[in-house]
Amino acid sequence: MQQSLHAVTLVVPDYDDAIAFYTETLDFELVQDIDLGGGKRWVRVTPPGSGxxxxxxxxxxxxxxxxxxxNQTGGRVGFFLQTDDFTRDHAAMLAKGVTFxxxxxxxxxxxxxVWRDPFGNRWDLIQFT
Structure with a gap:
């Protein structure tokens, strides 16, 4: 058997604002944006190289x-952005206005x-040794 974690839901105030932040500020890829009708969309973003x-x-x-x-995780860090170059990505995120x-x-x-997205979610930028 093979299984993998495909997606995690992140509740946001506005689809387009969230897409803009994740794709323009963090350079995530917009993988899907499908209109489901009734104002709902299926919107997936993925970090570069994450599969x-x-x-x-x-x-x-x-x-x-x-x-x-x-506050989806009760104030705890709930999301972990792993990088292969902490110094590079930390500097790039600061330059784009990310709040650490x-x-x-x-x-x-x-x-x-630890940093926050513009919606208040706490994240770790992390490079494992």
């Missing part, structure tokens, strides 16, 4: 989903720094 693993961007509908934007919560630090597993 098939992706974020499924889902526009919030209703007060419960809107309340979850930026901390300076880069070394942990036993590698280099890491």
């Amino acid at each position: 098939d693993a992706s974020l499924l961007l889902a526009e919030a509908v209703g007060s419960e989903q809107h309340a979850a934007i930026g 919560e901390e300076a880069p630090r070394q942990e036993p597993y590698g280099s890491v720094a």
Whole structure:
């Protein structure tokens, strides 16, 4: 048997704003943007070189989903962007206005720094050693 994680849903306030951030600021690839009717879309973005693993961007509908934007993991870091060159990507993200919560630090597993997307989700930029 072979299985893999295909996508993780990320609730966002607006499809197009989220697409713009992930593709223009982070250089993710827009893999799919399919109109499902009724204002719903199937929108997947993937980091460069990540294979098939992706974020499924889902526009919030209703007060419960809107309340979850930026807090889908209860304030914890919920997303991990792995890189092959921490220094390069950290500098590029800073240059594009990404907000880091901390300076880069070394942990036993590698280099890491916590950042937030414009919707409030906490991420690690991480390079494993």
